[in-house]
Each structure stands twice: as C-alpha cells, then as structure tokens.
Amino acid sequence: MKFNYSMPTEIYFERGAVENNKSAMLKLGSKALIVTGKSSSKRNGSLKDMTDALEALSIKYRVFDDVEENPSLETIEIASAMGKELKADFVIGIGGGSPLDAAKAVALFIKNPEINKDNIFISGKLESLSVVAVPTTSGTGSEVTPYSIVTVHKEQTKKNLGQRIFPVIAFMDSSYTDDLPYDITVNTAVDAFTHLVESYLNTNANILSDTYAEKGFALFKSCFESLIKKELTEEFREKVMLASMFGGVAIAQCGTSLPHGMGYALTYYKNLPHGLANGVLTVEYLKAFRNKEKLTKMLGIMEIKDLNGLKTIFDNLFKVHIKLTYEEINKYALSFAQNKNKLKNHPEDVDVKVIEEIYKNSL
Ligand code: NAP
Ligand code: FE
Secondary structure, three states, X not given: OOOOOOOOOEEEEOOOHHHHHHHHHHHHOOEEEEEEEOOHHHHOOHHHHHHHHHHHOOOEEEEEEEEOOOOEHHHHHHHHHHHHHHOOOEEEEEEOHHHHHXXXXXXXXXXXXXXXXXXXXHOOOOXXXXXXXXXXXXXXXXXXXXXXXXXEHHHOEEXXXXXXXXXXXXXXXXXXXXXXXXXXXXXXXXXXXXXXXXXXXXXXXXXHHHHHHHHHHXXXXXXXXHHHHOOOOHHHHHHHHHHHHHHHHHHHHHOOOHHHXXXXXXXXXXXXXXXXXXXXHHHHHHHOOOOOHHHHHHHHHOOOOOHHHHHHHHHHHOOOOOOOOHHHHHHHHHXXXXXXXXXXXXXXXXXXXXXXXXXXXXX
16 A cells, blocks of 8 residues: 655634634734635625634735636736735635635745746746635635636636645635525535545545545535435535535545546536536546446445436536537547646546547536
8 A cells, every 4th residue: 555645734614713713823924815706705704704803813914805706817916916015924715716726826926926827837836825715615625725726818728727735724614605505505516526526536546535535425425415405504514515625635635537627628618617517527427437346336335326326416406508519529628638637637548539428428
C-alpha cells in the first residue's frame, strides 16, 4: 500500500461557526478583503456574521460583492486591485463555489503583483495570501480543496488555475443554506455527489480518499431520499454539507475526471449549471466502465440496485433539455481529449469515440 495525503485546512463545522470560532482569524493579519457574490450572502446572514466578527476582532475589511457564477479572470483582476489598494493580509471567500474559487485566485493575484490574466497559466508554482472560506452551498467542497476553477474567455472554457490554494480556515455553517432554493440545492448536491464518484473511480484513489467517498455515499443514501421528497430539513442541510465536504476532501487528493472535464463545455457554451453539467453525463460515464467492481460497491453502499436505479433518482431530481448537434459533440470531445490532466485521472483507456458516445447518449 502507498499513499500521500495532505489536507491542511482548519475546519469549524457547526451552526454559529463564524461567531463561535472567529478568533482563529487573529493570526492571519489586520486587513481582510471579503470576496462574495452579488446578493445571497447578504440575505442568508453569512456576510453580516463575518463583518460582525471582523469588527469584534478589530480587523479592517473591504467587500468585493460582484463575483458572477463561474468567475472570470477579468473579475478576479478587478477584485485583486481592490485587495492591493487595501494592502490586504488575507482574503475571505463567502458564497458558493464561484466566490470561494474567486477568493483563492484573488489571494494569489494580490500576493504576486506580476501575475495577470494573460500570464497566469505560464507562471510556475506561486504562493498566495491566506484564504478563509465560508461556503453557502453544499456542493463544490471548495472550502477544503486546493483548486480554483475560472472562466477563461480567451480559450472559451473553464479551467483549474493550476495552483494549490487550500483555504487555511473553513467556517462551515449549514444555516446559511437553509433557504437555498430547491433547484440550486439539487444542482449543488449533484456536484458533491459527482466529486465522490469521480474520486472513488479514479487512478489516484487511495484508502483515505475511498474512506471519505464511502462515508459520503452513505450520507447520500438519505440525502437523495430527502431531495426526492423535498424534505429540506435542518438535518438534511447538515448532512449534505458534510457529504459535500467529504467530496471536497476526496477530490483534493484525487482530482476529478470525465464528467467534470466534459461538463465544462456544457457550462461554457450551453450555460448549464456546474452540478447538472456533471450529473447529466454521470450515468453514461459509469456505463462506460469495463471494470465494474468499485462501481458495484458504490451502488451497494447507497442501496441502489443498478445504474437504472441511479438514473431514476436523477430523473426525479432534474431535467436537462439541451440537445447537441453532431458538430458540437465532436468539437467538445476533441477539445476534452486534449485535457490530459483529467484523462489521466480516469483508470481506463478512453478515446475520442468513447467521449463522443457519452455526450451523445446523455444528451
Ligand atoms: P455558485 O456559482 O457559487 O452560485 C450559484 C448561485 O447560487 C448564485 O446565484 C448564488 O447567488 C446562489 N447562492 C449561493 N449561496 C446561496 C444561498 N445560501 N442561498 C441562496 N442562493 C445562494 O454555485 P456553486 O455550484 O456553489 O459553485 C459553482 C462553481 O464552483 C463553478 O465555477 C465550479 O466550476 C466551481 N467548483 C469548484 C470546485 C473546487 O474544488 N474549487 C469544485 C467543484 C466546482 P449570489 O451570486 O448572489 O451569491
Ligand atoms: Fe464540481
């Protein structure tokens, strides 16, 4: 047996996490840039909890509240300029995966003034300012991953920034998700589920990542039931946030694979939310496996009989009405076939034909 494992984030998981554990931020400095989305963090209380905490700690702050879904490098540059002007010591991301990933990128850009949207992918390994993450969706696991996924308009795609930016602190309070609308709850939960799946059926899977993934599947057994019944109780919110964190810990070790890599085109060109972009491809991706051993074990943990059972669950949760032309399928498949980083995470050989089939049979 051989494995490497590193997960350096301090996690505070409880209702009231920011208020009860705010002193953990004292070591990070005296000026913070808060990076958040346009409105939800003002409605769900997360922004106010953080600004109250910073005021109580006498930490100065400014708020950048203009992160869009699937954040672009352009937005990251604008937020970074605010942080540089403030001379921020650390960056706090509050929101779904988009603000959290943007906060990581901003922390990198502030620390390295020579970096900009045109040279970031050829820059080598860089350090960043410290990042604090406050998730308000239960999906991406970004609060415990080193990844920052950004939209690169020049290349018409989404990409991992290619740096390792683990948040130093994650404040996880599921009360921020209590009023998350049903559709976003589903989309983000499906994202978390695909993280568990893609880490479990991954070239880099190891005993520790598998342990988290299996625990996540066990949680998803009841999360799927609650989602189907639309019983979004506090208990459900807590469970799915935990499952999402387990997914994050698992992909932090293993990376994601085909659904995530193939889904980026569906988000970029068809505007499909990230979780659905992965989810809609998942059943066909799973069918393509020749070795069914771990797949069978995974379904067994969730007490799902076979892939039709999983498909029925997905059909109950979401509908995707996008149709792809053959030209689009071919273009997306050829582009994904260049993504060697994602392909090497998939434990079996796949060629462009297999990728095209997954797109075709899914949509
Ligand atoms: P998101 O893009 O951050 O947010 C989607 C929508 O949800 C926004 O309209 C947002 O509103 C709203 N929202 C967020 N929290 C809410 C709440 N508590 N109540 C009501 N509305 C709320 O969604 P996401 O799915 O969490 O993140 C997706 C991004 O994460 C993608 O860019 C994806 O590539 C990335 N991702 C990253 C990782 C990683 O490891 N780093 C892993 C998977 C995915 P506001 O704009 O007003 O806040
Ligand atoms: Fe994801």
